[in-house]
Amino acid sequence: MAITLQDIAWHRTIGNLIEALDAPNFWIALVRQLEHYLPFDSWVILLFSAGRPLVFAESPTEDGGPDPLFQDYLQGLYLLDPFYIASREHPRSGLFRLDDVAPEYFEQTDYFQRYFRLNVVADEVQLNCNLDSERTLCLSLGSRQRFTLEQMGILSLIQSWVMALMRQRLAFEQERSTPPAPPWQQQFEATSQRSDTALTARELEVGRLMLSGCSGKEIARKLDISVETVKVHRKHMYAKLGIKSQSELFAIFLQAQQQT
Template identity: 75%
Template sequence: MSLTLQDIAWHQSVGRLIEQLDRPGFWIALVRLLEQYVPFDSWVALLFSDGRPQVFAECPGVDGGPDPLFKDYLRGLYLLDPFYIASHERNSGGLFRLAEVAPECFEQTDYYQRYFRLNVVADEVQLNVPLEGGRTLCLSLGSRRPFTPEEIALLGLIQPWVAGLMRQRLSFEQELMASPPPPAPAWREQLEAAGQKVENALTARELEVGRLMLSGCSSKEIARKLDISAETVKVHRKHIYSKLGIKSQSELFGLFLKAQEA
């Protein structure tokens, strides 16, 4: 079996990346290599854990500075991210597509309309490397158009190489790896404070139902995830709305956003 010029170029590029593992520009070098094979418009390398995501590197915003929408993501919108939810439900490695992790009603959610559609735009893939302690090292690639089957196949082919490089890079990210992640937002109290004063606080189950609703899960999907009936889900939704003094899922999302600002 003979090597093609493209094969040789790939192996040479990986060799150069290995030499850059201990250098500050590693993540940018990795992204630029991937761009030679698969076009994308945005990217971020981060660590999912029980706290807020920790960012290793990210692409700049439109004006060259930090992306304000991504700041909103780190403050708390990540709790509605299908990739974040999937990483907690099954901490496994590999290449994951948006279509594989997004819930049934994802494109109808306020999260999609007011964040994802504006920040990522159309499609996203994520390369996951599971770590100890339930953490996941992630490289997310966003695109203004759907990734083609050929591009997905190519990313799947090179995914073991990329995952290996990402894992090796952690030896040189000791400062971030050693620091505890910022605590996740305690949005139950904040959500209630942003709504009307209530005598009965949201229960843990109601809070989880509310989060899954906002992430785009249908009543059937929530019932399956929580091992309850769809009718019970509807009862929980009714109680959430009543306790918070709201009448719609959009109002619930509005309170969720206020909670992140608290």
């Protein structure tokens, strides 16, 4: 069987990445190799768990400083992230596109309008390595353009060696404890200052799912309740918080995260 120049280049790429597994710049080296296969505008490697996401590396901003929008994400907006929610509800390894995990009304949410389309812009894919029942190692790629079917096909083709390298790299990461999840439920209520009666756990969960873009039917399915019960929880929550719209609910949620 004849060996092509592309075969030689591929073997050299894998060899160089294996050699760099214990190097501080491994994640950048991996991302640079991925840029040979498809274009993307932003990237981040993080660990999803029960607490706040743990970031191992991320694409730099133009001025080299921290991205304020991404800091908002780490503070608490990740709780509305379709990829985070999917990793917690159905942890599994593989290649996932935003369309695979986004709820029905995601693009209509304040989270999408005020964070996602400004930070990620148009499309996002993730290569997920499910480590155990609690942890998922993720490589996220964001793009200003929709990823094409051909680009998704290439990612599907190379995902096995990319994910294998991601798993191996984890052994060389400095052991860090996962930041605790913010007490958003308590802050959510305290921020309002309008609720004489505390929100129930179910009302809080309905509110979070609403903000993430889930329809009444999706919330009912996730929580194993009826659509009518979802409406009742929403009505009670709005009354307790003294609000009338989902945008007001998001404003309270966002303010609560900024105070944690």
